[in-house]
Amino acid sequence: MVKVSIMGSTGIIGKNVAFTLARADTVDEIVMFARAESVEKARGETFDMYDALAAEDIDCKLTPSSDYNDLTNSAIVLITAGTPREEGMNRRDLALPNAKIVEKYAKEIAVHAPDSIILVATNPVDVMTTVALKASGFDKRKVIGIGNHLDSLRLKTYFSAFLGINSSEVHTRVVGEHGDHMVPLLSSTTIGGIPLKYFMKEVEIDVVRLVNRLKNAGNTIISKKGATEYGPSFAISNLISTIITDTHKILTVSCYLDGEIADVNGVSLGVPVVLSKKGVAMIVPIHMNDFERQEFREAAGVVRETTDEVLESLNYKE
Structure with missing residues (x-):
């Protein structure tokens, strides 16, 4: 049951x-x-x-x-x-x-x-x-x-539509804040098994436009219909089903970090994890280039500042 x-x-x-x-x-x-x-x-x-x-x-x-x-x-x-x-x-x-x-x-x-x-x-x-x-x-x-699971799905879809290829051929991930300080891991994105940086030598991809579209996705939908609905709902249902069925998929969710990624401590951020019926079975180590690592740490700083203010208002002591 x-x-x-x-x-x-x-x-x-x-x-x-x-x-x-x-x-x-x-x-x-x-x-x-x-x-x-x-x-x-x-x-x-x-x-x-x-x-x-x-x-x-x-x-x-x-x-x-x-x-x-x-x-x-x-x-x-x-x-x-x-x-x-x-x-x-x-x-x-x-x-x-x-x-x-x-x-x-x-x-x-x-x-x-x-x-x-x-x-x-x-x-x-x-x-x-x-x-x-x-x-x-x-x-x-x-x-x-729910972290960056939906953000990751959106970026995957954008690349797929832009290139006119099946989304199953796109492997990409977004980490960091679910918000303005999200960090697309472009350095480890692959298209049909080919690293994005090599793929771009053959196909012109407006990555900046895609990333800006990603960061504004929520506001764009809200401005047109008043609320995001289907995307978040399906993404959340997907997370729940993954946990319940104990399939050990790697999905990008928000969890509390103790130095597992980029030495970030004491804050919850979106990172790839193995999900099981026990919750987070493992935080997956990821490769980031210098720019992505810096962006991730900046996201941690922004989220930590708000978190500290909220915890203080609720009388929680770190």
Whole structure:
């Protein structure tokens, strides 16, 4: 019996993750956790989802709830609750109000689902990952942010579309902050097994334009439709399914670093990890050129500054 709980289940991301995950047919029960005043909305979402799942003969149980006791025995608890980012807003603008929400939920998870893995989607996700870690008291391997997984998927798609080749031929990764200070690892990107730097000698690629598009992807979508929805939801569902099925894929998520990458300590950043049913099985060592390493360390500095401010406001002492 595999159970996943989603906190913030009536929000755009929460409900889409629930439906996407249910359709993946890898879990037995999804707890649609919401505030007491939103439980009926969550119930309505489950009715609508049941109708859709019936067409595919999927029997996932959907449980609307505002009772923390329903988190018990969850394999994963996803935190999506928080103030959504609006057009023109920096993810850091959300830090303090969302930190209070994440702190509250992480403490409840520690009480009611102490053996679970906490997956954080609330922005700014790197900062919120550390908040959830401190508030829950969990081992760092069991507190994971969605990090740069979606960013990596986006960059892969951009290269694929730009070159007119199947995306399976593109191997690339984004690390660092999920935000303005993300770091595309272009030095280790390959196209059809050929390092990008050699591929560019034969094919003209406007890498600068692609990277700028990547960094502005979220704001571009928000400016046109009001919120990001399908990309984050599918990326999160993919992370959850990877953990549950114990497939040991290497994906780029946010986790707390103790010097494993570029000697960065005491901050959560997006890095490649091996994901298993126990959480982060291993942080994967990566090669960065001098420029990428410097950018990664600068990202650490930016995220650490915001994290320290938030932790101080919440009365956590480093």
